[in-house]
Amino acid sequence: VADRATPPADELPPAVPDLPRRVRVPYVWILPIIVVITGAFLAVREKLAEGTSIEISFHTADDLEPNKTKISYKAVEIGEVKEIHVSKDRKEVIVEARIHRNVRDYLVQDTRFWVVRPRVTGANISGLGTLVSGAYIGVDVGHSTVPEDHFTGLEVPPIVTSGLPGREYILHASDIGSLSIGSTVFYRHIPAGQVVAYSLDPGGASVTVKVFINSPYDKFVTQETRFWQASGVDMSINSEGVKLHTESLASILEGGVAFQAPKESASGDSTSRDSTSTAEMAEDTSFKLYSDQERATREADTVAETFILYFQGSLRGLSVGAPVDLRGINIGEVKRLSVEYDRVAGVLRFPVEVDIFPQRIRSRARASGAKGTELDMGGHTMIDSMVAHGMRAALKDGNLLTGQKYVAVDVVKGAPAENVAWDEHPPIFPTASGGLDELTDSIGSIAKKLDKVPFDQISNHLITTMATLDQTLKSTDRLMRNVDASIAPQVTATLKEAQDAMKNAKEALSEGGSLNNDLGDTLLQLSRAAKSLGALADYLERHPEALIRGKPTDPR
Amino acid sequence: MSASVTGESLGLLVCTRCRATLRAIAAAGQRCPRCHSPVHLRRPHSIATTASLVITAALLYIPANVLPVMRTHTFFSDEDDTIMSGVISLAHSGSWPVALLVFFASIVVPLLKLIALSEILIAVTRKSVRQPQQRSRLFRLVEFVGRWSMLDVFAMSLLVALVQIQSLATVQVRPAALAFAGVVVLTMLAAQSFDERLLWDTQTRG
Numbered sequence: 001v002a003d004r005a006t007p008p009a010d011e012l013p014p015a016v017p018d019l020p021r022r023v024r025v026p027y028v029w030i031l032p033i034i035v036v037i038t039g040a041f042l043a044v045r046e047k048l049a050e051g052t053s054i055e056i057s058f059h060t061a062d063d064l065e066p067n068k069t070k071i072s073y074k075a076v077e078i079g080e081v082k083e084i085h086v087s088k089d090r091k092e093v094i095v096e097a098r099i100h101r102n103v104r105d106y107l108v109q110d111t112r113f114w115v116v117r118p119r120v121t122g123a124n125i126s127g128l129g130t131l132v133s134g135a136y137i138g139v140d141v142g143h144s145t146v147p148e149d150h151f152t153g154l155e156v157p158p159i160v161t162s163g164l165p166g167r168e169y170i171l172h173a174s175d176i177g178s179l180s181i182g183s184t185v186f187y188r189h190i191p192a193g194q195v196v197a198y199s200l201d202p203g204g205a206s207v208t209v210k211v212f213i214n215s216p217y218d219k220f221v222t223q224e225t226r227f228w229q230a231s232g233v234d235m236s237i238n239s240e241g242v243k244l245h246t247e248s249l250a251s252i253l254e255g256g257v258a259f260q261a262p263k264e265s266a267s268g269d270s271t272s273r274d275s276t277s278t279a280e281m282a283e284d285t286s287f288k289l290y291s292d293q294e295r296a297t298r299e300a301d302t303v304a305e306t307f308i309l310y311f312q313g314s315l316r317g318l319s320v321g322a323p324v325d326l327r328g329i330n331i332g333e334v335k336r337l338s339v340e341y342d343r344v345a346g347v348l349r350f351p352v353e354v355d356i357f358p359q360r361i362r363s364r365a366r367a368s369g370a371k372g373t374e375l376d377m378g379g380h381t382m383i384d385s386m387v388a389h390g391m392r393a394a395l396k397d398g399n400l401l402t403g404q405k406y407v408a409v410d411v412v413k414g415a416p417a418e419n420v421a422w423d424e425h426p427p428i429f430p431t432a433s434g435g436l437d438e439l440t441d442s443i444g445s446i447a448k449k450l451d452k453v454p455f456d457q458i459s460n461h462l463i464t465t466m467a468t469l470d471q472t473l474k475s476t477d478r479l480m481r482n483v484d485a486s487i488a489p490q491v492t493a494t495l496k497e498a499q500d501a502m503k504n505a506k507e508a509l510s511e512g513g514s515l516n517n518d519l520g521d522t523l524l525q526l527s528r529a530a531k532s533l534g535a536l537a538d539y540l541e542r543h544p545e546a547l548i549r550g551k552p553t554d555p556r
Numbered sequence: 557m558s559a560s561v562t563g564e565s566l567g568l569l570v571c572t573r574c575r576a577t578l579r580a581i582a583a584a585g586q587r588c589p590r591c592h593s594p595v596h597l598r599r600p601h602s603i604a605t606t607a608s609l610v611i612t613a614a615l616l617y618i619p620a621n622v623l624p625v626m627r628t629h630t631f632f633s634d635e636d637d638t639i640m641s642g643v644i645s646l647a648h649s650g651s652w653p654v655a656l657l658v659f660f661a662s663i664v665v666p667l668l669k670l671i672a673l674s675e676i677l678i679a680v681t682r683k684s685v686r687q688p689q690q691r692s693r694l695f696r697l698v699e700f701v702g703r704w705s706m707l708d709v710f711a712m713s714l715l716v717a718l719v720q721i722q723s724l725a726t727v728q729v730r731p732a733a734l735a736f737a738g739v740v741v742l743t744m745l746a747a748q749s750f751d752e753r754l755l756w757d758t759q760t761r762g
Contacts (some may be wrong), residue, residue, distance in 0.1 A: 014578060018583065019585055028605045028608040030610045
């Protein structure tokens with residue numbers, strides 16, 4: 001090492017000069033610039049793509065998670081829940097969410113939000129997928145054009161989302177029955193729609209139910225369409241017997257509404273059906289929701305004439321809604337039963353208020369173009385004439401088993417003349433007793449007739465008849481005695497002669513008797529004669545010529 | 557110690573390729589007469605290059621930690637994880653050693669590297685005379701650690717390749733992974749582009 005002394009610096013080779021490089025800012029400075037620009041670009045883009053911030057209020061934040069719960073429209077993600085906090089008044093939960101920029105125009109006033117989570121109701125199960133994937137917020141985009149960023153979330157998913165073809169109608173009912181949101185609406189037992197909403201009317205006396213009829217079926221909703229509750233099992237016991245009616249198993253579980261037009265319109269002939277009655281009804285038209293099908297299809301009658309009936313007998317078995325029957329045709333129903341005290345007469349009276357639907361009594365006059373209700377317009381005269389002919393209302397036993405009664409209107413023969421008290425309000429229609437009363441009545445009339453029978457005269461006649469009969473018998477007796485005395489001996493003699501004659505005959509005919517022997521001989525000769533006649537015939541057959549030539553002599 | 561003789565002070569330089577010792581000449585560019593590679597007393601623009609790389613790495617360090625680095629898509633959920641959230645969930649699940657390893661390798665070490673390099677750069681530009689030995693040791697540590705910093709990226713690339721059970725579970729790389737890899741690579745390059753001799757120049761001049 002010592003030998004290899006370090007050479008002096010001057011002996012070292014010098015560096016070779018190189019081409020001078022362009023002095024420049026080192027290129028690496030581009031790197032931070034690129035990063036900054038890229039970062040800024042990404043940040044701006046992110047900011048822009050971040051979308052709009054909206055607030056949705058819910059009753060509870062159940063199943064919702066910030067930065068996790070998605071907002072989906074038709075299963076396409078359009079945003080995400082960013083933050084959840086309780087509102088200032090601590091009544092609800094405010095969910096802050098970001099909606100993607102490109103779907104900002106979805107955020108209009110009537111856009112609806114709801115949480116999709118597993119739900120099990122009477123007849124359907126929904127949102128099962130969210131069991132594993134977790135809940136999400138569903139969106140139904142509204143039609144409004146007014147932008148909005150504060151929404152009130154629905155607690156239950158809407159039945160009908162916008163864009164679903166069909167129409168909404170409003171039904172008015174006295175009570176909700178077993179209907180609930182989502183209950184099916186049936187048209188001829190086909191599920192045709194659903195109950196969308198219901199609310200109590202401001203007065204609290206009735207309810208309004210909103211139904212949505214899906215597209216192909218909404219055209220069957222016409223002016224004459226009736227809606228009725230098809231909820232559960234409809235069982236009725238009335239004067240017509242026991243009736244059980246139900247729409248479908250699902251409707252038993254969660255109720256339902258059915259609709260249909262009455263089979264034949266109350267206005268009568270198809271020719272008189274104007275186009276308005278078959279035209280489809282516009283959205284949000286109001287209908288009455290009847291409590292059952294019978295009522296719905298029956299109450300085609302817009303005009304009802306009210307009458308008061310005073311019956312003599314007990315009203316037990318007669319109920320409100322019982323039919324008023326005209327020879328089997330239902331023309332009305334009992335509206336009210338009550339008791340009133342008549343001060344003048346000092347008696348209790350039982351007025352039965354009935355509604356008669358004059359439209360059910362079609363008159364010939366209608367066809368000729370006369371308008372108005374028959375009972376009303378000139379109807380007084382019609383009813384008066386009918387009453388004059390003995391038309392009376394009577395209580396009849398509809399069903400002996402249940403004891404239900406109905407009001408029968410019919411012509412009662414021999415009814416005492418009565419009039420309709422038109423001045424009363426409502427007018428009083430004359431009645432007749434029926435049923436058991438009728439029975440007692442007829443027994444009474446039988447008794448009356450029996451009363452009229454002239455039993456005294458009859459017995460007098462009988463007595464004289466008996467006397468005459470006695471005399472007759474006596475004369476007969478006398479006659480017999482005469483017969484005994486005069487005719488009997490002759491008869492005895494005649495009989496004796498006859499007996500003798502018979503005896504002679506018997507002798508003559510007996511074995512060995514003369515007559516018998518003679519007869520035997522005669523028969524023998526007759527037999528011989530016949531035999532020779534036979535031989536003759538035989539010969540003549542073989543020798544017919546013998547008739548002419550005579551019997552030839554025997555050649556022998 | 558403070559007045560040591562250096563190649564520069566003697567007007568000598570060494571070819572970094574073939575190790576020939578040469579006399580420096582006064583020219584804009586010099587070349588090794590033996591291997592013809594460019595030679596210089598000090599690497600040109602060393603501080604500027606290193607500084608730019610460190611700044612870039614520092615910028616990338618922000619998205620690398622803020623943005624999600626990985627998306628775990630399972631049947632039940634989609635989950636985005638940043639490095640820190642990954643560390644926390646690891647810690648919550650009880651794997652403390654792994655959590656610590658990831659925490660140090662992915663968060664602490666890159667950060668310390670950036671701080672160390674910045675400190676060295678500042679010291680050099682300010683021509684600080686104190687503790688050049690410690691800075692030198694620090695620099696060598698940074699250089700050494702650099703090659704291990706890709707642990708995270710490596711682990712993630714393994715995960716992404718392995719966990720690809722469609723619809724049941726997939727792992728996707730998110731942009732932060734790129735940023736993170738950028739941080740690691742850039743700090744390594746920064747360490748490489750720094751001319752360590754600059755640390756000692758103050759000693760001779762002072």
